[in-house]
Amino acid sequence: MRAMSVLYVILGAILGWLAGILVNLLADDLPPVGEEGGVGRLRRPHCRSCGAGHTRLRVTAVGRLMSGRRCPACGTPDGWRPLVVEIGFALAFAWLTQWAEGDPVRYGLGAVVALIYGLICVIDIEHRLILWRTVWVSAVALLAVALLRSDMGWQKALWGGAVGFALVFGVFLLGQAYAAWVARRRGQPLEEVAFGGGDVNLAALVGLTVGWPGVLVALFIGIFVGGAFAIVFMLVQLARRRYDPHQPIAYGPFLAIGALVLFFFAPLVRGWLGAA
Template sequence: MSPIPIPYFLLGWLSGVFVNLLADTLPVTRRVWPPVCPRCKTAQSWRGALGLARVYGACGHPRSLRSWVLPPAGAAGALLLWLYPPARFGFWAAWAILTYFAVVVVIDVEHRLILHPVSWAGAALGVALGVWRHGLGSTLLGGAAGYAVMLGLYAFGAFFSRWMARRRGEPLDEVALGFGDVNLAGVTGLFLGWPGVAAGLILAILLGGVVSGGYLLWMAARRRYRAFAAIPYGPFLALAAVWLLLWA
């Protein structure tokens, strides 16, 4: 470990820039390159992309709050990882895990999407880190278990929404659980391995239930109660996996 944290600061800043580029561009153009302004799809300037300008580029659209926050947050995160490296993973693996799940969470929160290329990249990273930490058998079993359990929940959610819609004589408008969540559960299972995936799923479902329950209560208090609202599991799966991998 270097006695000087400046390289870590820069590395963290660049991870924030990287997450911004993917989150701005991938859901809008379905491509990684070139990075675009998410509002009008014109190219970002290099200063905008690096987080050093008020606007994305020549279009003059102001950068989103998220694109301001992520580079310094990444720098702070890398400095924290350097100061307190997680026990089971060294700095580099922990940094890759945090950067990957930041991409997943930001895109999922902003677009309610877990994109296939992001899931495939996660599967590759999860297999590499999983085989290194738990061996091939545990990694594949963890991935299969995560995928199967979430697929079961997905099927149940789809059945339940259809049943509710028919009972209330309404058209079906929302699926309880997106299929991206199923892919992400498989990916987190690869990272966590077997039996770690069980703890990851339980923690994610509990977190999702508590937060969604709190949200429903808050809406009810404001008399905007909806009887049935979809729970977005993606961010909770990601949070649970990061917590268990790095700090549990």
């Protein structure tokens, strides 16, 4: 690698680390507090257990590693998520410098897409929620990304968004009908179905990201990977004798994987499709 290239990778990693700190702060504050709690508000960086403000060192997970991994005010141990997110974004943004091939606009677009899906996945995994606020801000940002891409444009993106929304809304309705049927048979309501309302909104974002007809491929990849994961998960639970056929799985991250694969590796996916 040339010296310039190494420099870019290091700058990318630092930028990614900062992006990871931002995602951690948003993922801490955006979800509603408590069961019926109000809408989460953005606040100064603080401990999630006792609300005490973080010292400057403890704003980052890397800093927290050096400060004993416990909140100095209440003693609650630090979770692993902030560290995983900061390292993950540092690696991703370093890799983006290679993906962008020296084009700063391309780098920026890739960074925005990575940020959006990173935040949505963290919140969905932790809370089983895809927040409406995150969705509409992301939709506006993804439409802007589409406008700046030479191979997309707003029409293609909007068509993708509409098709993604309609398809997963159809699956959502089927899931609702299935849940109602199961509820009648068991005499009690089924708590969660495969696709929730949030997944319908997320499918619209996937469509905005990859456009029409890419949305079909992205959703297929997402559902295929999600299904494969569900089967492996089911086998593991069967082996541990903990299998429950109605145990819900968060599908949001798998839809996100579909969108990310198609956004970042479109030529590769086109190669597979051409070979098939």
